[in-house]
Protein backbone atom coordinates (compact mmCIF):
# COMPACT_ATOMS: atom_id res chain seq x y z
CA UNK A 232 0.00 0.00 0.00
CA UNK A 233 1.31 3.46 -0.88
CA UNK A 234 0.94 5.61 2.20
CA UNK A 235 0.68 9.36 1.64
CA UNK A 236 3.51 11.11 3.45
CA UNK A 237 1.89 14.04 5.18
CA UNK A 238 4.85 15.40 7.15
CA UNK A 239 7.70 16.02 4.70
CA UNK A 240 10.56 18.46 5.29
CA UNK A 241 11.53 20.44 2.18
CA UNK A 242 14.69 22.24 3.34
CA UNK A 243 18.26 21.43 2.22
CA UNK A 244 20.67 20.07 4.83
CA UNK A 245 23.64 21.29 2.82
CA UNK A 246 22.52 24.84 2.05
CA UNK A 247 24.48 27.41 4.05
CA UNK A 248 23.61 31.09 4.17
CA UNK A 249 25.02 33.43 1.52
CA UNK A 250 28.21 35.36 2.29
CA UNK A 251 27.21 38.60 4.06
CA UNK A 252 27.19 41.71 1.85
CA UNK A 253 30.19 43.17 3.72
CA UNK A 254 32.17 40.02 2.80
CA UNK A 255 31.10 40.26 -0.85
CA UNK A 256 32.09 43.95 -0.95
CA UNK A 257 35.47 43.21 0.65
CA UNK A 258 36.07 40.34 -1.78
CA UNK A 259 35.23 42.57 -4.75
CA UNK A 260 37.68 45.19 -3.48
CA UNK A 261 40.45 42.56 -3.46
CA UNK A 262 39.45 41.32 -6.92
CA UNK A 263 39.43 44.89 -8.21
CA UNK A 264 42.93 45.70 -7.00
CA UNK A 265 44.24 42.22 -7.86
CA UNK A 266 46.61 41.82 -4.91
CA UNK A 267 45.33 38.40 -3.86
CA UNK A 268 48.63 37.06 -2.53
CA UNK A 269 49.07 37.88 1.13
CA UNK A 270 52.54 39.35 0.66
CA UNK A 271 51.51 41.47 -2.35
CA UNK A 272 50.74 44.79 -0.69
CA UNK A 273 50.96 48.35 -1.91
CA UNK A 274 52.71 51.04 0.15
CA UNK A 275 51.69 50.76 3.79
CA UNK A 276 48.64 48.61 3.01
CA UNK A 277 48.03 45.81 5.52
CA UNK A 278 47.00 42.56 3.85
CA UNK A 279 43.54 41.16 4.54
CA UNK A 280 45.20 37.91 5.67
CA UNK A 281 47.28 39.75 8.28
CA UNK A 282 44.21 41.65 9.51
CA UNK A 283 42.21 38.42 9.75
CA UNK A 284 44.97 36.86 11.87
CA UNK A 285 45.04 39.86 14.16
CA UNK A 286 41.25 39.78 14.56
CA UNK A 287 41.08 36.06 15.21
CA UNK A 288 43.89 36.25 17.76
CA UNK A 289 42.01 39.00 19.55
CA UNK A 290 38.70 37.06 19.41
CA UNK A 291 40.25 33.96 21.00
CA UNK A 292 42.69 35.78 23.28
CA UNK A 293 45.67 34.06 21.64
CA UNK A 294 49.00 35.85 21.23
CA UNK A 295 49.55 34.56 17.72
CA UNK A 296 47.49 33.47 14.73
CA UNK A 297 48.31 32.15 11.26
CA UNK A 298 45.81 31.92 8.38
CA UNK A 299 46.35 28.87 6.17
CA UNK A 300 44.87 26.89 3.29
CA UNK A 301 42.69 24.42 5.26
CA UNK A 302 41.94 22.97 8.67
CA UNK A 303 43.89 19.88 7.67
CA UNK A 304 46.90 22.05 6.81
CA UNK A 305 46.60 23.80 10.21
CA UNK A 306 46.81 20.40 11.93
CA UNK A 307 49.79 19.11 9.93
CA UNK A 308 51.58 22.39 10.53
CA UNK A 309 50.93 22.21 14.28
CA UNK A 310 52.20 18.61 14.34
CA UNK A 311 55.34 19.53 12.37
CA UNK A 312 55.94 22.57 14.58
CA UNK A 313 55.83 20.19 17.59
CA UNK A 314 58.55 18.12 15.94
CA UNK A 315 56.28 15.24 14.91
CA UNK A 316 57.44 13.39 11.82
CA UNK A 317 58.17 10.06 10.26
CA UNK A 318 57.94 7.10 12.63
CA UNK A 319 56.29 9.00 15.50
CA UNK A 320 52.95 8.16 17.07
CA UNK A 321 50.15 10.62 17.85
CA UNK A 322 47.16 10.01 20.12
CA UNK A 323 43.81 11.02 18.66
CA UNK A 324 40.06 10.34 18.84
CA UNK A 325 38.50 7.15 17.48
CA UNK A 326 35.37 9.26 16.84
CA UNK A 327 36.41 12.03 14.47
CA UNK A 328 36.50 12.72 10.75
CA UNK A 329 39.04 11.49 8.24
CA UNK A 330 41.12 14.73 7.99
CA UNK A 331 42.31 14.21 11.59
CA UNK A 332 44.07 10.84 11.24
CA UNK A 333 44.88 12.06 7.72
CA UNK A 334 46.88 14.98 9.14
CA UNK A 335 48.84 12.56 11.33
CA UNK A 336 49.53 10.30 8.35
CA UNK A 337 50.52 13.34 6.25
CA UNK A 338 53.55 13.97 8.48
CA UNK A 339 54.53 10.30 8.35
CA UNK A 340 53.29 9.52 11.86
CA UNK A 341 50.85 6.85 13.06
CA UNK A 342 47.61 7.57 14.93
CA UNK A 343 46.84 5.74 18.18
CA UNK A 344 43.09 5.92 18.64
CA UNK A 345 41.45 6.77 21.95
CA UNK A 346 37.86 5.70 22.66
CA UNK A 347 34.63 7.69 22.80
CA UNK A 348 32.07 7.93 25.62
CA UNK A 349 28.27 8.08 25.48
CA UNK A 350 28.64 11.86 25.74
CA UNK A 351 30.54 11.69 22.42
CA UNK A 352 33.77 12.98 23.93
CA UNK A 353 37.18 11.36 24.28
CA UNK A 354 37.26 8.62 26.95
CA UNK A 355 39.60 10.00 29.62
CA UNK A 356 40.19 6.55 31.18
CA UNK A 357 41.28 5.16 27.83
CA UNK A 358 43.41 8.26 27.29
CA UNK A 359 45.07 7.83 30.69
CA UNK A 360 45.89 4.22 29.80
CA UNK A 361 47.51 5.24 26.48
CA UNK A 362 49.35 8.43 27.46
CA UNK A 363 52.68 6.63 27.63
CA UNK A 364 52.45 5.77 23.93
CA UNK A 365 53.03 9.25 22.50
CA UNK A 366 54.24 12.75 23.31
CA UNK A 367 51.36 14.48 21.47
CA UNK A 368 47.56 14.30 21.58
CA UNK A 369 45.66 15.69 18.57
CA UNK A 370 42.36 16.20 20.38
CA UNK A 371 39.35 16.49 18.12
CA UNK A 372 36.33 18.32 19.54
CA UNK A 373 34.31 16.22 17.15
CA UNK A 374 30.88 17.63 16.25
CA UNK A 375 31.41 20.32 18.86
CA UNK A 376 31.40 18.01 21.90
CA UNK A 377 33.96 19.26 24.42
CA UNK A 378 35.28 16.90 27.11
CA UNK A 379 36.18 17.96 30.65
CA UNK A 380 39.13 20.07 29.54
CA UNK A 381 40.39 20.66 33.09
CA UNK A 382 40.65 16.90 33.66
CA UNK A 383 42.16 16.30 30.20
CA UNK A 384 44.82 18.99 30.62
CA UNK A 385 45.69 17.73 34.12
CA UNK A 386 46.25 14.23 32.70
CA UNK A 387 48.27 15.44 29.71
CA UNK A 388 50.34 17.93 31.69
CA UNK A 389 51.22 15.28 34.28
CA UNK A 390 52.33 12.91 31.49
CA UNK A 391 54.11 15.74 29.57
CA UNK A 392 51.94 15.11 26.55
CA UNK A 393 51.52 18.17 24.30
CA UNK A 394 47.91 18.88 23.31
CA UNK A 395 46.94 20.17 19.86
CA UNK A 396 43.23 20.98 19.60
CA UNK A 397 41.22 20.30 16.45
CA UNK A 398 38.56 23.01 16.74
CA UNK A 399 37.03 22.50 13.29
CA UNK A 400 33.62 22.21 15.02
CA UNK A 401 34.19 24.48 18.02
CA UNK A 402 34.99 27.94 16.67
CA UNK A 403 33.17 30.26 19.11
CA UNK A 404 32.73 27.54 21.76
CA UNK A 405 34.30 27.39 25.22
CA UNK A 406 34.88 25.17 28.23
CA UNK A 407 34.16 26.96 31.49
CA UNK A 408 34.57 30.34 29.78
CA UNK A 409 37.92 29.55 28.13
CA UNK A 410 37.67 29.46 24.32
CA UNK A 411 38.13 26.08 22.71
CA UNK A 412 41.61 26.12 21.16
CA UNK A 413 43.18 27.94 24.10
CA UNK A 414 43.97 24.88 26.24
CA UNK A 415 46.53 23.18 24.03
CA UNK A 416 49.80 24.42 22.54
CA UNK A 417 47.97 24.98 19.25
CA UNK A 418 44.32 25.39 18.28
CA UNK A 419 43.42 24.46 14.69
CA UNK A 420 40.28 25.72 12.91
CA UNK A 421 38.72 25.15 9.53
CA UNK A 422 36.88 27.77 7.46
CA UNK A 423 35.56 25.22 4.95
CA UNK A 424 31.96 25.83 3.84
CA UNK A 425 30.28 23.62 6.46
CA UNK A 426 32.12 25.19 9.39
CA UNK A 427 31.26 28.24 11.52
CA UNK A 428 32.70 30.74 9.06
CA UNK A 429 32.79 30.02 5.35
CA UNK A 430 35.50 30.79 2.81
CA UNK A 431 35.04 27.59 0.79
CA UNK A 432 38.36 26.28 2.04
CA UNK A 433 40.70 27.70 4.66
CA UNK A 434 42.14 27.30 8.13
CA UNK A 435 43.40 29.20 11.15
CA UNK A 436 46.03 28.24 13.69
CA UNK A 437 46.46 29.93 17.08
CA UNK A 438 49.09 29.63 19.78
CA UNK A 439 50.80 31.49 22.62
CA UNK A 440 54.06 29.68 21.91
CA UNK A 441 56.55 31.97 20.12
CA UNK A 442 58.88 29.20 19.00
CA UNK A 443 55.99 27.00 17.76
CA UNK A 444 54.30 29.85 15.88
CA UNK A 445 57.58 31.02 14.31
CA UNK A 446 58.03 27.47 12.98
CA UNK A 447 54.42 27.39 11.76
CA UNK A 448 54.80 30.70 9.89
CA UNK A 449 58.00 29.48 8.22
CA UNK A 450 56.36 26.15 7.35
CA UNK A 451 53.35 27.89 5.78
CA UNK A 452 55.61 29.54 3.20
CA UNK A 453 56.53 33.03 4.34
CA UNK A 454 59.49 33.57 1.98
CA UNK A 455 61.34 35.31 4.86
CA UNK A 456 58.56 37.92 4.89
CA UNK A 457 57.51 36.96 8.41
CA UNK A 458 57.77 40.59 9.53
CA UNK A 459 54.65 41.30 7.40
CA UNK A 460 52.61 39.27 9.90
CA UNK A 461 51.02 41.18 12.76
CA UNK A 462 49.71 38.44 15.12
CA UNK A 463 53.21 36.89 15.04
CA UNK A 464 56.19 36.49 17.36
CA UNK A 465 58.92 39.17 17.15
CA UNK A 466 61.67 38.81 14.47
CA UNK A 467 64.11 37.45 17.10
CA UNK A 468 61.96 34.31 17.37
CA UNK A 469 62.82 33.54 13.72
CA UNK A 470 66.58 34.06 14.07
CA UNK A 471 67.50 30.36 13.98
CA UNK A 472 64.17 28.85 12.96
CA UNK A 473 64.27 30.56 9.54
CA UNK A 474 67.28 28.43 8.58
CA UNK A 475 65.96 25.19 10.02
CA UNK A 476 62.40 25.12 8.76
CA UNK A 477 61.29 23.96 5.32
CA UNK A 478 58.73 25.91 3.29
CA UNK A 479 55.66 23.69 2.83
CA UNK A 480 53.38 26.24 1.19
CA UNK A 481 49.84 26.45 2.51
CA UNK A 482 49.14 30.18 2.90
CA UNK A 483 45.70 31.74 2.93
CA UNK A 484 45.09 34.40 0.26
CA UNK A 485 43.59 37.86 0.71
CA UNK A 486 40.36 36.95 -1.08
CA UNK A 487 39.37 34.33 1.46
CA UNK A 488 40.55 36.49 4.33
CA UNK A 489 38.38 39.35 3.05
CA UNK A 490 35.33 37.05 2.94
CA UNK A 491 36.01 35.82 6.46
CA UNK A 492 36.61 39.05 8.37
CA UNK A 493 32.98 40.27 8.39
CA UNK A 494 31.83 36.73 9.31
CA UNK A 495 34.13 36.71 12.33
CA UNK A 496 32.58 39.97 13.47
CA UNK A 497 29.19 38.20 13.38
CA UNK A 498 30.31 34.92 14.93
CA UNK A 499 28.60 35.31 18.31
CA UNK A 500 25.21 36.07 16.73
CA UNK A 501 25.55 33.04 14.45
CA UNK A 502 26.52 30.80 17.39
CA UNK A 503 23.42 31.91 19.29
CA UNK A 504 21.28 31.13 16.24
CA UNK A 505 22.78 27.62 15.95
CA UNK A 506 22.09 26.92 19.59
CA UNK A 507 18.45 28.04 19.24
CA UNK A 508 18.06 25.46 16.44
CA UNK A 509 19.71 22.81 18.59
CA UNK A 510 17.47 23.51 21.59
CA UNK A 511 14.38 23.31 19.40
CA UNK A 512 15.42 19.85 18.16
CA UNK A 513 16.37 18.72 21.64
CA UNK A 514 12.99 19.78 23.03
CA UNK A 515 11.15 17.99 20.22
CA UNK A 516 13.09 14.75 20.76
CA UNK A 517 13.15 14.63 24.55
CA UNK A 518 11.73 11.43 26.08
CA UNK A 519 11.47 9.54 22.79
CA UNK A 520 11.58 5.84 23.68
CA UNK A 521 14.76 4.17 22.37
CA UNK A 522 16.47 7.49 21.52
CA UNK A 523 19.23 8.87 23.74
CA UNK A 524 19.99 12.58 23.67
CA UNK A 525 23.54 13.69 24.42
CA UNK A 526 24.10 15.27 27.86
CA UNK A 527 25.61 18.74 27.58
CA UNK A 528 27.21 19.88 30.87
CA UNK A 529 26.68 23.49 31.97
CA UNK A 530 30.46 24.10 31.73
CA UNK A 531 30.38 23.35 27.99
CA UNK A 532 29.71 26.53 26.03
CA UNK A 533 28.95 24.65 22.83
CA UNK A 534 28.08 25.85 19.33
CA UNK A 535 25.72 23.36 17.76
CA UNK A 536 26.17 23.53 14.02
CA UNK A 537 25.12 19.87 13.95
CA UNK A 538 22.98 17.53 16.06
CA UNK A 539 23.66 13.99 17.27
CA UNK A 540 21.67 11.39 19.15
CA UNK A 541 22.17 7.72 19.95
CA UNK A 542 20.16 4.67 18.95
CA UNK A 543 22.19 2.65 21.40
CA UNK A 544 22.20 -1.14 21.09
CA UNK A 545 19.73 -1.10 18.18
CA UNK A 546 20.06 -3.83 15.55
CA UNK A 547 21.71 -2.34 12.43
CA UNK A 548 18.67 -3.18 10.28
CA UNK A 549 16.41 -1.13 12.55
CA UNK A 550 18.78 1.85 12.44
CA UNK A 551 18.79 1.61 8.66
CA UNK A 552 14.99 1.48 8.72
CA UNK A 553 14.83 4.73 10.73
CA UNK A 554 17.28 6.41 8.35
CA UNK A 555 15.31 5.29 5.27
CA UNK A 556 11.96 6.38 6.75
CA UNK A 557 13.38 9.78 7.70
CA UNK A 558 14.98 10.19 4.27
CA UNK A 559 11.58 9.52 2.65
CA UNK A 560 10.28 12.47 4.71
CA UNK A 561 13.11 14.79 3.68
CA UNK A 562 15.27 14.38 6.81
CA UNK A 563 18.89 13.46 6.06
CA UNK A 564 20.53 11.50 8.85
CA UNK A 565 24.07 10.14 8.81
CA UNK A 566 25.15 7.06 10.70
CA UNK A 567 28.56 6.24 12.15
CA UNK A 568 27.68 2.54 12.45
CA UNK A 569 27.48 1.65 8.77
CA UNK A 570 29.58 -1.27 7.52
CA UNK A 571 31.23 0.96 4.89
CA UNK A 572 32.52 4.53 5.29
CA UNK A 573 30.31 6.89 3.28
CA UNK A 574 29.98 10.64 2.79
CA UNK A 575 31.41 12.38 5.79
CA UNK A 576 31.10 9.39 8.14
CA UNK A 577 33.97 7.03 8.74
CA UNK A 578 35.45 5.46 11.87
CA UNK A 579 38.80 4.37 13.22
CA UNK A 580 38.37 0.94 11.62
CA UNK A 581 37.75 2.57 8.21
CA UNK A 582 41.26 4.07 8.19
CA UNK A 583 43.12 0.91 7.32
CA UNK A 584 46.42 2.74 6.76
CA UNK A 585 46.38 3.09 10.57
CA UNK A 586 45.48 -0.33 11.98
CA UNK A 587 44.17 -0.38 15.52
CA UNK A 588 43.09 -2.96 18.08
CA UNK A 589 39.31 -3.16 18.31
CA UNK A 590 37.70 -0.98 20.97
CA UNK A 591 34.50 -2.80 21.94
CA UNK A 592 33.19 -0.06 24.27
CA UNK A 593 33.64 2.55 21.54
CA UNK A 594 32.29 0.24 18.84
CA UNK A 595 29.03 0.00 20.78
CA UNK A 596 28.71 3.79 20.85
CA UNK A 597 29.85 4.41 17.26
CA UNK A 598 27.28 1.84 16.11
CA UNK A 599 24.53 4.02 17.59
CA UNK A 600 25.61 7.56 16.57
CA UNK A 601 23.17 9.39 14.32
CA UNK A 602 24.35 12.72 12.99
CA UNK A 603 22.60 15.61 11.27
CA UNK A 604 23.72 18.96 9.89
CA UNK A 605 22.03 22.14 11.12
CA UNK A 606 22.57 24.86 8.52
CA UNK A 607 21.51 28.37 9.49
CA UNK A 608 19.09 28.41 6.57
CA UNK A 609 16.81 26.37 8.90
CA UNK A 610 14.41 28.09 11.29
CA UNK A 611 13.42 26.88 14.76
CA UNK A 612 10.06 25.88 13.22
CA UNK A 613 11.96 23.76 10.68
CA UNK A 614 13.78 22.09 13.57
CA UNK A 615 10.49 21.39 15.37
CA UNK A 616 9.22 19.73 12.19
CA UNK A 617 12.43 17.70 11.80
CA UNK A 618 12.16 16.57 15.43
CA UNK A 619 8.52 15.59 14.87
CA UNK A 620 9.50 13.46 11.87
CA UNK A 621 12.42 11.77 13.63
CA UNK A 622 10.35 11.14 16.74
CA UNK A 623 7.54 9.52 14.75
CA UNK A 624 9.89 7.28 12.75
CA UNK A 625 12.06 6.25 15.70
CA UNK A 626 8.89 5.48 17.68
CA UNK A 627 7.40 3.41 14.86
CA UNK A 628 10.53 1.29 14.42
CA UNK A 629 11.00 1.02 18.19
CA UNK A 630 7.41 -0.22 18.61
CA UNK A 631 8.00 -2.89 15.95
CA UNK A 632 11.18 -4.00 17.72
CA UNK A 633 9.48 -4.19 21.09
CA UNK A 634 6.49 -6.15 19.74
CA UNK A 635 8.67 -8.53 17.62
Ligand SMILES: Cc1ncc(COP(=O)(O)O)c(C=O)c1O
Pocket residue numbers: 301302303304327328330331371372373374397399400420421422423432433434
Ligand atom coordinates in the same frame (compact mmCIF):
# COMPACT_ATOMS: atom_id res chain seq x y z
C1 LIG B 1 36.63 17.16 12.76
C2 LIG B 1 37.33 17.84 11.63
N1 LIG B 1 38.60 18.20 11.80
C3 LIG B 1 39.30 18.80 10.81
C4 LIG B 1 38.74 19.06 9.59
C5 LIG B 1 39.63 19.62 8.53
O1 LIG B 1 39.19 20.73 7.92
P1 LIG B 1 39.47 21.02 6.37
O2 LIG B 1 38.38 20.34 5.60
O3 LIG B 1 39.42 22.51 6.33
O4 LIG B 1 40.82 20.48 6.04
C6 LIG B 1 37.41 18.73 9.38
C7 LIG B 1 36.77 19.02 8.08
O5 LIG B 1 35.85 18.39 7.63
C8 LIG B 1 36.69 18.10 10.42
O6 LIG B 1 35.40 17.77 10.26
